[in-house]
Amino acid sequence: TVGAVVMDCNGRIAAATSTGGITGKRVGRVGDSPLIGSGTFAIDEIGGVSCTGHGESIIKICLAKHVICLMENGMNAQNAVEQSLQFMNSRVKGAGGAICISASGEAAFHFTTERMAWAIAKANVLSWGLDPNEHNTEMM
């Protein structure tokens, strides 16, 4: 699964997610990626989210919308992503990751799996990582 969330110069936000599924999955099984509110969500006034991980768990808690609802209630993007993934883990025992941009331009990501490849471009600085607590930066 891959995903992107972007805020443009007009403050408009879009989100996108694409996946090739799981090895050996049942024919016709669909995960969260094509489900708006689970794998993907964007609303300019609050933020945008793209998710990855155990599809059935993400669907059960509508992970993307869950992050948006926490932000709508005043939580910042980083806490919203972390708390949503912790909830998914505690409530349905699912692991995954999510990226997020808030309406104020805060960029956030978190994952509860072993690894997640991520990258952030903001203010001409490119950040990226893959292992837990890995954080590299370079000027664009």
Place this chain on the structure above:
Amino acid sequence: VEPVVVIHGGAWAIPEKICDASRNGVKLAARKAYEIVKSGGSALDAVEAAVILLENEPVFDAGKGSCLNAAGEIEMDASIMDGTSLKAGAIAAVTNINNPISLARLVMEKTDHCLLVGEGANMFAKECNVPSVDPSTLITEDCLEEWKTFQKYTSAVDSLFNNQINSLTIGHD
């Protein structure tokens, strides 16, 4: 407004041998999207361009490099959403196109629907003149190996317990 881009390449136990390619892929996708918005492009164009780049990179599980299902076939899913209009487009279980995210955007922009699946999604792709490809061009050596291992495993477990394994959801998408 200061533009911002965030990219992910999937959350799972990424094997050591593809870590660097995964890091490079998400960096390239972030650069691509950032260039678009820095030069005044839209967030929608930027997310689509970033995901196309990742779909074309075989190290990621999307587009080229998708996993094989129980029947040894590829089924791809994608979605895109515009935060201004709340318009959204998605496709599921498409089998023979290079970039599912572009078809999802066509669903958003050319239909009143949010989601088209299976044969209908493939028919819509044809209607929109999206070039179809031989699904074998989307299958990588690694995915085939993983599928063979999976087959061996499930048949071994199956014969051991002599019961039909309904759905072995190993981990993540």
